[in-house]
Amino acid sequence: MIDAATLTQIWNQHASRLLLVARSIAGPGRTPLAEDAVQEAYVILAVQDKLPNDPLAWLVCVVRNQILQSIRSGVRRDLRESILTNKPWFEPDLHEKLDAEDVTTAMMKLSSPGREIIVMHLWGEMSFDSIGEVLEISRATAHRRYTAGMQILRQQFSGDRDPQSMRACNE
Incomplete structure (x- = not known):
């Protein structure tokens, strides 16, 4: 695990830049997603056995993966929900008298x-x-x-x- 002093130093050096990069990846209107991804990246960094050679590059990679995974997951969830909520249980049949x-x-x-x-x-x-x-x-x-x-x-x-x-x- 990486010690608290090192994490604090990395946070102070890179957090604001990392958040800007995260917002650009997430896109407009997704600031909470970007902020969550940055926080998650630092949590993941904290449990690493050793410090990456280039912490900022490593953090950007983790943030990018977190955001893309979250967006894909949201798209799949929205698709499932739209399929389930917008359709009646039964498909209408023109030959049937029931609606x-x-x-x-x-x-x-x-x-x-x-x-x-x-x-x-x-x-x-x-x-x-x-x-x-x-x-x-x-x-x-x-x-x-x-x-x-x-x-x-x-x-x-x-x-x-x-x-x-x-x-x-x-x-």
């Missing part, structure tokens, strides 16, 4: 176990035995909740509402 958003809304009204069982069985093509193992319930319970959930969905789209069947799916 994908309406079905998604109706599914969200079901209890979590009932909704999960329907999705696992219909779209995941899982057997009730497999669903029972995943949810740690019996095959019969999985089937009963699936049937109750489907009955609720049918009633919601036919306009007929039976409170007792809703309770069966939510158990």
